[in-house]
Amino acid sequence: MVRHGPRDTEKVALTFDADMTDAMKARLSNGTVSSYANLRLLALLETRRIPATFFVTGQWAEQYPDVTRRIAGNPRFEIANHSYEHAAFTGDCYNLPRLAPGEMTGDVDKTFTTLHPYGGRQTRYFRFPGLCHDRAALRALAPLGVTVVDGDVVSGDPFARGAGPVIDAVLSQVKPGSIVIMHITEANARYTDDALPAILAGLRRRGLEPVTLSELLA
Template sequence: MFFSGGKKRLFLIAALILLVICIYTAAFASEQVVQRKKPIYQGVPAKKQVSITVNVDWGEEHLPAMLEVLQKSRVKATFFMTGRWAGEHPELVNKVARLGHEIGNHGYSHPHVNDLPLEQNIEEIKKTSDVIYRAAQQKTRYFAPPYGEFNDTVIEAASQTGHRIILWTVDTVDWQKPPPAEITSRVLDGIQNGGIILMHPTEQTTQALPEMIKRLREKGYQIVPLEKLIAG
C-alpha cells in the first residue's frame, strides 16, 4: 500500500499525535500511582472539614467512655489498632465497628517500621488486618505507621497490602497526659481545613472531647469520617 505525499504527512502527524497521547496517558497514570502511595497528612484544603483518628495499642480502660462521648456528639472517628491489642480485646474491636467507626491498621507489634525489611513490614500489616477482620468483619484500608515513621520500604509495604498511609495535621501529644484544656488548645491552635487530629485513648482526651468538638463546630468545622475527608 502506497501513500501520496499529502496522505503520508497526515499519517505521520496522526501517528505522532497518538504517540504523544500515549506518553501523556502513561505519565498521568504513573503520577496517579505515586500520589496514591504518598502518606496523607491532610484532606482537601478547600473544605472546612476535619477528622479524628485514635491510635490504639493501650488504653482499653478509657475506650468505652470515649466511644460514649463520640456517640453523644454524633461523631465518627477512625481507630487505628495494633494487631496484638485487637487480638487481646476482640469485643472492643467489634464494638467500635458496630458503632459505625472505621478501623484502621496500626501494625501488629508497634515496631519501629523503618528498621524492618519489606517482608516483615508486610507481615505486620497483614497479621493486623486478619485479626481485625476476625473480630469486626471489617477490612482495613488505611495504615498509620507506629511513631509516624515511614520510608520507601514502608510505603511499598502499605501499597502491596492495599493500604494508604495516614499521618496527621495536629498531634494532641495526649500520650503525655496533659490537662484536658491543653489538649483542646493544641487542637484549636493547630487545626486547618482538611485537618487530621491524632489522639489516643486516655482519660484526659476523653474529658477534652466534648469541649473540643463543640469549639470545632463553633469555628464552622464539620467533623467527618476519614474516608470522606480524603475524598473531599
C-alpha cells in the same frame, strides 16, 4: 500517603489510635495499669453521634475483642490498620522496639487478617506507629495496597498532664481538611476523654464538621 484532606471543605477527620505493645500487655498482666481502652471516650463519641476513624493494632483488638466489636458495630465509625504489635518501622522511634525490614509486610497483613472477622466499616488505611517511616518501610507496604495516613494535627495526648494542653494543641493547629491524631489508650492518654467536649465545641464554633477519614478523603 496523606497528611490532610482537601482544604476547600469544612470537614475534619477525628482519628484515634489504639496502640498495644508487648510491654503494654505485660503492664496489664501484672496490674501496673488497669486499662488501655478508654470507654468513656468511646461513650462520648457514641452519645454525641460523632463519626471517627480508629487505627487499631492487632494486639489491641485481641486484648479488647468486645470493644473492637463495639467500634465495628457503629455505622459512624470505621477501622484502619495501625500494625500488629506497634513496633517501629524505622530506627529511633520513641524507643519502640524495631521491626525487622523483612517482617514489615507480614506484620501489617497479619493485622488486616486479625481485624477482618470484626466486620464493620474496614478500610485499607494504615498509620505507622509513632508516624515513623522511610522509603524502605513504604516499599515494604506497597504490595498491600494501603494508603498511609499521617495527620497534620498531633494532639500530644499520650504525653499530656491534663486536658488543657490537648485542647490547645488541637484547636491551635486544626484547619479545614485536617486529620487529627488522638488516642483511645486510656492509661497512656489519660485526658483525651476530658479534652474531647471542648475540642468538639471549638470545632463547632469554627464551622468544622467531624467526619470519617473516608468521607474526608472521598
